[in-house]
Amino acid sequence: MRSEERAELKYYCSKASEPIFRAWLQSRTPKFRMHHPARWVYNIYFDDLDQTAYWESISGSTDRRKFRLRWYADQYPSRLSVEIKEKRGNLTRKSAQEVTLESELPRRLCALRKLVASMEVFRKLDWPQGLFPSMANCYFREYFLEFETGVRMTLDHHIRASELIDKTRLPSNTAELLRSGFVVEFKFDTQLNSFVRELLSDIPLRRQRFSKYCEGLRRRS
Numbered sequence: 001m002r003s004e005e006r007a008e009l010k011y012y013c014s015k016a017s018e019p020i021f022r023a024w025l026q027s028r029t030p031k032f033r034m035h036h037p038a039r040w041v042y043n044i045y046f047d048d049l050d051q052t053a054y055w056e057s058i059s060g061s062t063d064r065r066k067f068r069l070r071w072y073a074d075q076y077p078s079r080l081s082v083e084i085k086e087k088r089g090n091l092t093r094k095s096a097q098e099v100t101l102e103s104e105l106p107r108r109l110c111a112l113r114k115l116v117a118s119m120e121v122f123r124k125l126d127w128p129q130g131l132f133p134s135m136a137n138c139y140f141r142e143y144f145l146e147f148e149t150g151v152r153m154t155l156d157h158h159i160r161a162s163e164l165i166d167k168t169r170l171p172s173n174t175a176e177l178l179r180s181g182f183v184v185e186f187k188f189d190t191q192l193n194s195f196v197r198e199l200l201s202d203i204p205l206r207r208q209r210f211s212k213y214c215e216g217l218r219r220r221s
Contacts, residue, residue, distance in 0.1 A: 005097045007190050011205040013155075015180040020204045025144075028199070032153055035145035035173045036131050040073035040108050041156075042138045044170075045213050046116070046131035049102075051100075054134070057214050066160075066213055067127055069105075075102040083122050091190060094139045135216045136170060137161035137177075151188040151196060159183065161216030177215050 013021050025032060047053045056064035070081045083096040099121055106112050112133055115121055124210040142155040159182075160174035184205060188196050 001092050002097070003093065005091055005093045005190070006187050007090060007193060007196075008092050009196070009200065010152060010187045010208060010210055011203065012208040012210060013181055013182040013184050013205050017204060018181070021192065022187070022205050024202070028146075029146045030146050032144040032151075034143060035144035035147075037074075038140060038142045039140055041141050042071050042073070042076070043136065043212075044069045044112070044133050044164075045135045045137075045216075046127075047134040048128065048130055049132070049135065051217075054217055056212060057211050059176070060209075067131055070214075077104045080105075082119070082127075084125055094124055097125060103128075105170070107145070109170065110170055111165060114172070128217070133164045133170075135161060135163050135213055136174065137173065137208075137212050137216050149188070149195060151192060151199070152185060152186070154185050155182050159181040159184055159212060159215075161212065161219070163217050165217075175219060177212070177219060183210050 009045075021140075024028055024213075045053070053064065053066050057066070059064060064087045066085045068083050068085070070083055071079065073075070080098060080099050081096045082099060086093045086095075086184045099119065106115060109132070116131070137160060139156045139159040142157075144153040145151070146153075157178075161172040161177055162174040164170070186196060186200065
C-alpha cells in the first residue's frame with residue numbers, strides 16, 4: 001500500500017489566461033518539466049446515504065475523507081487503484097492500493113457495490129461499511145515535475161462528471177464541468193512551504209477551491 005502526506009495548492013486557468021500562464025511556466029527557475037505522458041484519468045467516488053463526504057467538503061471541514069476507485073486509460077483494466085484521500089488541516093494524505101481485475105468493472109451499480117464489498121483491500125484501507133457509488137468523473141491530465149525539489153504540478157482539462165445517485169448503471173456519457181480553462185494543482189512536501197510560496201508569488205492565476213467530486217454532484221447531469 002502506498003501512502004503519502006503532502007500540501008496542495010489549486011488554481012484555475014481560463015482559456016484566455018493560458019498563454020500567459022504557459023509563458024510564466026517557461027520563465028521559472030528551477031524549471032517544471034513534463035515527467036509523464038498526458039493521459040485520461042477516471043474515478044468512481046463512494047459516499048454514504050447522508051453524503052457525508054460531500055457535505056464535509058462543501059462546508060470546508062478541516063477533517064474529512066473521500067473514497068474512490070481510480071484508473072488510467074493506458075492501464076485499464078489491468079491496474080486499478082483503491083484510494084482514501086484525507087484532509088487534515090492544511091495537509092492531505094492519500095493512501096492507495098493497486099488491484100488487478102480480470103475484466104472491466106461491472107456497469108450495474110449493484111454489482112459494483114458487491115465487487116467492492118468482496119475485495120480484501122477495502123478492509124485493509126479501513127473503508128467504512130455502507131458506502132455506495134455516488135459520482136463518476138474523468139479528465140485529461142498533464143504531469144510536470146520540478147526535479148530538484150520534487151514539487152509536482154498537474155493540469156486537468158476537459159473535466160467531466162455524472163452523479164450516480166438513484167441510478168442503476170454507470171453512465172456512458174458525462175457532463176462537462178469546465179467548458180473552457182483547466183485546473184492547476186501543485187503538490188509538495190510540507191517542508192517546502194516557503195520555497196513554493198516564493199515560487200508561486202507571481203503566478204498569473206487566482207487560487208480557487210475546486211473539488212471535482214463536489215462539482216460533479218452539484219451540477220447533476
